[in-house]
Amino acid sequence: MYVYILTNPAHTVLYIGITNDLPRRLHEHSNGLGDAGKFTGRYQTNLLIYFEPCPDPTQAIAREKQLKGWTRAKKEALIAAFNPTWATIDPATWSDDL
Template sequence: MNAFSLQDMSFFVYILASQRNGTLYVGVTNNLARRIHEHREKIIEGFTSNYNVTRLVWFDQTASIEEAISHEKRLKRWQRAWKIALIEKTNPTWNDLYEGIL
């Protein structure tokens, strides 16, 4: 029997957009596919469902929840232009990356 621990998990920081250069949202999760699905289907009411922010345009994987939360908080303090530059560095056409993580 395998023992499950948080040390075996991956954590993700992600950026969603409503469209290219649209409204941005920064979040953190331990299950990226499930969380993006929740945003896309508007399962949880809030900012992303109110502003139709459903396109996964950037994400980063970390090994610890502490690292992921720290990264998320840092990104949330960034200027918008810096977030756009980060997205365009790896996803210049703002493709929705959701299908690629399934």
């Protein structure tokens, strides 16, 4: 399981989600498939800037809720610690970790 954060090209919107298949979920977001495209399609949030593995669905849900409760500043600090330039992460380059 993974908790992940997406942003839009202007970095003005953050979307936090969970999935057991990060490349598939990013594909769904990018192509507006199913429920994945509602928020992310409207705000063009399809750039992966942060992710973290979670051992099981219960912990992933708890972490997602925790992150969603944080202030924007705290989320930005988390992202910056993991990805200082907020560069888009290509899941293909992280395949060993996914």
